[in-house]
Amino acid sequence: MEFDRSIKIAPSILAADFADFGREIEAVEATGADWIHVDVMDGHFVPNITFGPQVVKAIRKHVRTVMDVHLMIAPVDPYIDAFAQAGADILTAHLEAGPHTHRTLQAVRGAGMKSGLALNPGTPVAAAAPLLDLCDLVCVMTVNPGFGGQAFIETQVGQIRELRAMIGDRNIHVEVDGGVDLRTAGLVAGAGADVLVAGSAVFKGGTAAEPKAYGENIRALRDAANNAQGD
Ligand code: DX5
Ligand code: ZN
Numbered sequence: 001m002e003f004d005r006s007i008k009i010a011p012s013i014l015a016a017d018f019a020d021f022g023r024e025i026e027a028v029e030a031t032g033a034d035w036i037h038v039d040v041m042d043g044h045f046v047p048n049i050t051f052g053p054q055v056v057k058a059i060r061k062h063v064r065t066v067m068d069v070h071l072m073i074a075p076v077d078p079y080i081d082a083f084a085q086a087g088a089d090i091l092t093a094h095l096e097a098g099p100h101t102h103r104t105l106q107a108v109r110g111a112g113m114k115s116g117l118a119l120n121p122g123t124p125v126a127a128a129a130p131l132l133d134l135c136d137l138v139c140v141m142t143v144n145p146g147f148g149g150q151a152f153i154e155t156q157v158g159q160i161r162e163l164r165a166m167i168g169d170r171n172i173h174v175e176v177d178g179g180v181d182l183r184t185a186g187l188v189a190g191a192g193a194d195v196l197v198a199g200s201a202v203f204k205g206g207t208a209a210e211p212k213a214y215g216e217n218i219r220a221l222r223d224a225a226n227n228a229q230g231d
Pocket of ligand 1: 012013014015037039070143144145146147148149150177178179180197198199200201
């Protein structure tokens with residue numbers, strides 16, 4: 001994975017057909033997705049349950065781009081090796097998931113993956129400052145994690161801008177997750193995000209068998225973000 005700050009659209013398969021992940025992933029990749037965002041929820045750290053490392057491993061063989069795994073679980077450390085075995089390229093853990101995030105980020109890199117740090121909307125991005133040298137990606141949540149289709153939290157735009165300034169010229173991706181649509185894509189890209197996760201906004205109007213809308217949705221999000229990048 002070469003680092004660059006070009007806009008990347010990462011469809012979240014939380015909004016895909018759960019009985020057909022393989023074809024859904026192939027459909028969004030064929031129509032322009034840059035990364036595939038995989039949401040793991042445990043019903044404990046967040047109030048919803050999705051799936052674990054065995055499902056992630058099963059879908060790995062359908063991912064040709066980058067598998068971006070977002071852990072919404074606590075604890076994280078006992079499962080790091082399982083997600084490495086499952087083939088995650090990037091493994092993102094929440095700062096709020098435990099008291100030893102520094103150790104977690106070291107362990108993720110030690111297991112051979114890129115490390116991501118996610119921050120809930122209630123967490124000041126300044127909390128990431130001492131951890132930045134252990135991060136390949138910082139994910140600013142623009143909804144409270146747990147569900148797709150929620151409203152974008154506008155006040156997070158200022159936090160994205162602050163994080164981008166903190167990162168400076170370090171090779172760290174700024175990812176935004178939650179409520180990204182044609183309007184908010186411009187806001188977050190303008191504030192310095194380069195990876196835009198989008199569930200509902202990508203998967204609406206299409207199916208794996210009829211993926212034309214997926215391609216139109218991805219292209220429109222990318223255009224909105226590119227027009228705003230660096231604002
Ligand atoms: C929310 C997940 C997101 C979710 C985004 O907890 O982390 O990745 O799928 O869904 P939308 O784009 O519909 O807000
Ligand atoms: Zn996510």
